[in-house]
Amino acid sequence: MLFAILCNDKTDHLQLRMDTRPTHVEFLNGLGDKLKFAGPFLDGNNKPNGSLVVIEAESQADAEKIAASDPYAVAGLFESVTIRPWNWVFNNPSAA
Known part of the structure; x- marks a missing residue:
């Protein structure tokens, strides 16, 4: 799912994001096929101020464990994190 x-x-907390980015990128790359796509949200000045990460996981609990292991989360970057099941309907390359 x-x-x-x-x-x-x-x-x-932009500086914390920038300082932690190399380990965050390494973490995402380490997810392999579990990672479907990811990228930052941007503020009015085109500076990152959040993240969208879509992963495949067995359960909500597994997704929560993965999210909690993200170096950004470990570093305390996030004000809030919401994890929701998602159905990729349009432009899903695996459905082509």
């Missing part, structure tokens, strides 16, 4: 992980950064 797919899960969308929606993360909002804490205010004024």
